[in-house]
Amino acid sequence: MLSGGDVAAKREEIRAYFHATLDRYEQLFEMLHGDEAYFRKPISLRHPLIFYLGHTATFFANKLLLAGLITERINPRLESMFAVGVDEMSWDDLNTAHYDWPSVDEVRIYRNTIRSTVDRLISEVPLTLPIGWDNPWWTILMGIEHERIHLETSSVLIRQHALEYVKPHPAWEPCRKSGPAPQNQLIHVPAGVVSLGKSKADPVYGWDNEYGRHIAEVAAFQAGKYLVSNQEFLAFVEANGYGMESCWEEEGRAWQRHTCAGYPTFWIRHGSEWRLRLMTEEIPMPWDWPVEVNYHEAKAFCNWKAAATGQPFRLPTEDEWYRLYDVAGLSEIPHTEPAAANIHLDYSASSHPVNEFPQGEFYDVAGNVWQWTETPIYPFEGFDIHPHYDDFTTPTFDGRHNLMKGGSWISCGNESLKSARYAFRRHFFQHTGFRYVVADAPAVQQDSHYETDKLLSEYAEFHYGDEYFGVPNFPKALAELAIAAMGDKPAHKALDLGCASGRATFELARHFDDVTGIDFSARFIGQGVQLAGQGVLRYTLTDEGDLVFYKERTLTGLGLDAVKHKVRFYQGDACNLKTLFSGFDLILAANLIDRLYDPAKLLSTIHTRLNLGGLLMIASPYTWLEEHTKKEAWIGGFKRDGESFSTLDGLKEILGNHFKLIQGPQEVPFVIRETRRKFQHTLSEMTMWERIA
């Protein structure tokens, strides 16, 4: 879709895909019965369907504006109403008094205006191939794929709507096949390496979270041959699984208690009979179809099964799903012909039996229903945010959104791809079930955390981010000064005391065999630990007001990957260090002394930790503040015996017995970025001391 040689043909290909997408989406709403169906909320915490009818059109308007393809709003009033509100909201946000929805006709007319606007753009906007992220056409494709997503999510809302508001539709006929469920069984999956993430040169449109790279070794495990069927899940329901506290994770338990759920949300109990809600009808329970549950229910089932069998049942990780995909011999399913999978509406508007679509030794690795994984969505290394949709993924990097894989019967376009990475809150319902695995290895969680604490984010940028006002990276500059001063002195052990986020610790490891970083704050050293362990640090930066952007730094990108085994981080109090921290050839104390409660205590004993001839490097702006250091403990910056007594005077006095000042004082500048336009710009006075006694 992104590449090709014939521009005119590409325009027509995209135009066709655009109209087909909108047609299919609008057709979905033909299942609604009467206007009220648009305005009654299917579930209490989400907007009524009228919103979703307008929303995908407004999304085009918003993104076309950002891309500069249009310069004015199409309909400011509607676009203000339809812009946000896709996610679950709190009660207040959804108070109906706040909304004066337009009529269905008005929204249809609005949709047509958008449709013709985009159609005109497809004819007129200059097109160069391939279409990359920066190409305005990317934004057109973004709008199309966005509508494809809502095709599926709106189909779930329709399935959650009261039956009186929906009606059968010939284009949305469900599967009529059903029978007894097959006996599930575990199949061995050998260990192997999986490779995830696409490159920006990939010829198929993707969302930001799909780009970058993640390679992992997956240990051997066993996986269910079939998705868990309604039949298989019934045993859990009948065993009172929903009431067995021990089966549920804490978050799942809270959900279960809140909802009082006793069985899957689309199951209906009529006396002793079980039925299943589809989009427009209820049918006798198709026991051989995959059960549809949220993550909590799937996880509780696994825990129940593990307890019952003594085997480590759980859900697969994202990596394990890729391993299944590989061993099943699958490859990307083209949308040009019917798939060997229940996907992109090639068969029915519903699930099919779990034993209908074999893929290698398994069934339904892709298609039928989405499959929950154990993996909260996280950014691949090299993750980047598309500037025209900067909050598509990043808000989900919170450890609370788990990935689903495989796609469902209604997944089209990007959704149907192997590379698709959709993540939902763990209590959400989609057309989603699960396959269990039995694995000795725990589910490896990739860190998805973006540091958003203001101070920690600022320090991440200070240590690992960009330079501002042409001021070189400060911890790096200090480390370079230290290494230069070392000359050919022994360089076994270095100590970065008050290491904060740890950049100098890493930089010193370019020269020293063994570098210890110590900071009072576990939160700061956490950044160094994370870089050493995971190789990546992610954080937000404030733009202006509440607007932020997202940043990632890797040890590899910083050229520090080769030294990470030489650094160790510890939490510690510089004024009360354990005796084991000694025998150093260099001690660096950067921006430390004016933050200690008793700087003299450190300085008067620090020679005991340094080898004779070793160097002590102190850098400080001498910003004495009572909140950190009581005035009695300042080592300078006051009048003594009637004369000004500077911190440098204090350093000379305290260190004089054991040290010789061999370099400095010299000012080393640093800049800490607070917002796009606001910075702290400080001069740290560096002095280099050689231990002589």
Add this chain to the structure above:
Amino acid sequence: MLSGGDVAAKREEIRAYFHATLDRYEQLFEMLHGDEAYFRKPISLRHPLIFYLGHTATFFANKLLLAGLITERINPRLESMFAVGVDEMSWDDLNTAHYDWPSVDEVRIYRNTIRSTVDRLISEVPLTLPIGWDNPWWTILMGIEHERIHLETSSVLIRQHALEYVKPHPAWEPCRKSGPAPQNQLIHVPAGVVSLGKSKADPVYGWDNEYGRHIAEVAAFQAGKYLVSNQEFLAFVEANGYGMESCWEEEGRAWQRHTCAGYPTFWIRHGSEWRLRLMTEEIPMPWDWPVEVNYHEAKAFCNWKAAATGQPFRLPTEDEWYRLYDVAGLSEIPHTEPAAANIHLDYSASSHPVNEFPQGEFYDVAGNVWQWTETPIYPFEGFDIHPHYDDFTTPTFDGRHNLMKGGSWISCGNESLKSARYAFRRHFFQHTGFRYVVADAPAVQQDSHYETDKLLSEYAEFHYGDEYFGVPNFPKALAELAIAAMGDKPAHKALDLGCASGRATFELARHFDDVTGIDFSARFIGQGVQLAGQGVLRYTLTDEGDLVFYKERTLTGLGLDAVKHKVRFYQGDACNLKTLFSGFDLILAANLIDRLYDPAKLLSTIHTRLNLGGLLMIASPYTWLEEHTKKEAWIGGFKRDGESFSTLDGLKEILGNHFKLIQGPQEVPFVIRETRRKFQHTLSEMTMWERIA
């Protein structure tokens, strides 16, 4: 003393002056009776005299170190004890447990070591003439003059010591003349101009506060022919003046209540007889000698006399004392021959009658006792601090230290000069009395205030001080951008809204006829008002820790003196401006909008204050903070309708109906200095808007 052509002779002149000074000072202590006299405190809140014996020697050591004339302390233990403590202290500071004074002999030996050290330096230190501030010899003279000051202040302590601790001394014989006091009378002093302050080229040593320039027109007044005598003051005592609340200023009343004083401190009542305490004896009251009182007593006397006579009695100002000096036809009294005044110990070790030393139509304009003025000491324009004694004067610029003029019988060296400016707390006692004046004009108080509030000091420097990191002065740069953008548009009225300390207000007045500066903070506009009114702004800057230095900026130095009549400052709320503020050709809003509680209210109505075709210039780093602006009132810096909505977007939306964006956005940087090494470095986004409707 500072100039000359013969270096060898100058060495000997200074050597002689040095030894004479030390000799005289040590001779003062010969009046003490027994060792205990050194260790008992004459008054409770000051050190015993042993301290003062050591202190003047330690002062030499400290200042010689600073000047680099010696490189090591002479006696660290004694120098730590003798360095500080000249001023009144609180009870805790003086707790005797803190002091383990050395013996008198030890201090004498220490003094001799210092004496021989300085003597050697006088022989050896290279000498170039004249001796300027930067010359190390200045510091030697500083030590000598410092000892001359303590000659007088220690003589006061001796006078306050119990009689058992003092004994007569042939070199310190008091005056034995006394008789009935003359009847005082008022003499007319015509109006005239006085010129105060010396230049750094002056050939006589001076303290920092004497340099600079102050020229004033003094209105006509009347002045007492004589200093107020003990006799004249007795009427006030006998009228129960000390108990008459209405006579006392508030601060004086508090002092009187605290001390329960009923008559002057050196007066002694024996039944119905009054006697007077001199340094080593009590004598029958010499009624024709000048009364010695503190400022409060002198002021109360004047107030009493004013109430009794209906005439505006008060103390003279410093300017008025200079006027008296001029009309009395006085000129600097050389110390080489006996003066026509009771000064520099030329006659006795005490006062003389008030009618003994005529000077023009007056008596004792100089000499006999110091004379209190109404004037709290303040810095002359061009005041500068000597780096080797940076706290000689500046701590007294607090409005609580009043100047004394004229010198006393013991004032030698610098103290005896017309240019000398000594100021004491108003409740202190020295050998000090007063002359009253009758003047219609109120006593003009010169501003002695150094802005020490951290924020205000930082803003003073931000607007009027130095540039850092090569970043040009921000309000000046904005004014220049504004003036350039005005081209040949009408330039009558400009408004600097959120003017803070007012620099842009002044800068705009280079181009506009009439510039109004408005700020919410009266404290900020106070700086602009002060510059416009007094032409000078003084503030401290933090060096490191508690160390500060002092800075002064004048309108003349900034090249803005010629425009000061075109600026006016008002306190006002930008969100609720009076309607009279309108009809402007330019409105500048610099670093304002993100500090308002309702920026939209200002922006949506600001066109009504601007002439059609006029310019609105907005500069802001868009640092939105909830403490200033509730989130609901931010005009940008958030997500709106799902998309990032910047402050610039908000400005365009709000201003769009009446303005055209004609320049910018462009970043204008600014730097705010916090300490010697710590700065805020910020980019303010400037946009220029022309009113079109």
